[in-house]
Amino acid sequence: MTASPASNPAYGELTSRGASTNIVWHHSTVTRAARAHQRGHRSAILWFTGLSGAGKSTLANAVNSALFEQGLACYVLDGDNIRHGLCKDLGFSDADREENIRRIGEVAKLFLDAGVVVLTAFVSPFRADRDKARSLVDGGDFIEIHCAADLGICEERDTKGLYAKARAGEIKEFTGISSPYEEPENPELRVDTGGQSLDDCVAQVISHLESQGIIPAVN
Template sequence: MEVVKNIVWHNATITKEDRHRKNGHKSAILWYTGLSGAGKSTLANKVEEKLFERGYNTYVLDGDNVRMGLNKGLGFTADDRKENIRRIGEVAKLFVDAGVLVSTAFVSPYREDREMVRSIMKEGEFVEIYVAASLEVCETRDTKGLYKKARAGEIKNFTGISDPYEAPEKAELSVDTGGQTLDESAEVVLSYLEEHGYITKA
């Protein structure tokens, strides 16, 4: 990638801390990672719904949706996945600077890529949430028929079948969406945010 010269970071007049005071809550990336079908988008949207009802500024960046615009043209090779995560990490960082609790729902299978995003954030601004449904559970939820196609060899580079998934080793939170209801899983995330001071207790 070509290094662009002669650019200088411009500091905004309104700071992130100013936005925190105005909003009444901290901002952070809630990074949902897990296999396809684990329930990342479903959980992220349920948590957003509950945060929104309580008056918090929140937004969900969904993997498929982002690939329809910002990351259109990127495939599923290791290099394309890395660039996909790099871009969404930078976008999510802007949301955090804007004072938003931003959720990202991406398979993001490689630890190195997730740690790259963590490295560009300040301490406490990256909350990794492992959506820990097993491969067996995910295959039973295969509403898009992706696992069936992957096992038939019709989809290449499919995480969990022909490509690896590297589960987090030090995630801030692990949620068993295979053994909990959606509301129970959402409460696990909300409780973490309350206990660590991102939001106030209900």
């Protein structure tokens, strides 16, 4: 019979809060720097934030495609997809939103160490939560990208019908309607996803990555 984590010393001693003690971080024999050298580009976290309907997922996936076409290691962590699995136990209260972003920050950090350009597409409405995700990694590794489309444009798009439901009171604590969205004050990039074409938005992100030496410039 296999011992449970709580009774097996190999798992560490579980506290009442579920946090393990007696654990040690194991460093990989293959370093992030080695992966960057092999692949010919650095890794980074591209954190797309904005209102629902602002174009975060659309832009993140378009940038991801552009990077993939260059043969670069990249992956998108999408808000809805994550809530189907890793965060399916969470709702949309402030506390659950905070925990959702905490988990994503930790997962993104693992992708960063794996040498991947990881693109996260989440509303992530609170500055404090985004700042906590940024604090997990070194300077220059976290690129906050504000998808700046105003509420009116997002409501016009309403691709999922969420704003209409929120206005009707069918969805509680909906960002932009009954729950606040705190815009980034000093993001690395502010992209006008409400007014610019998708191609122009992608070009703006790619240009920034090239200028920071994260990916090689294409001649």
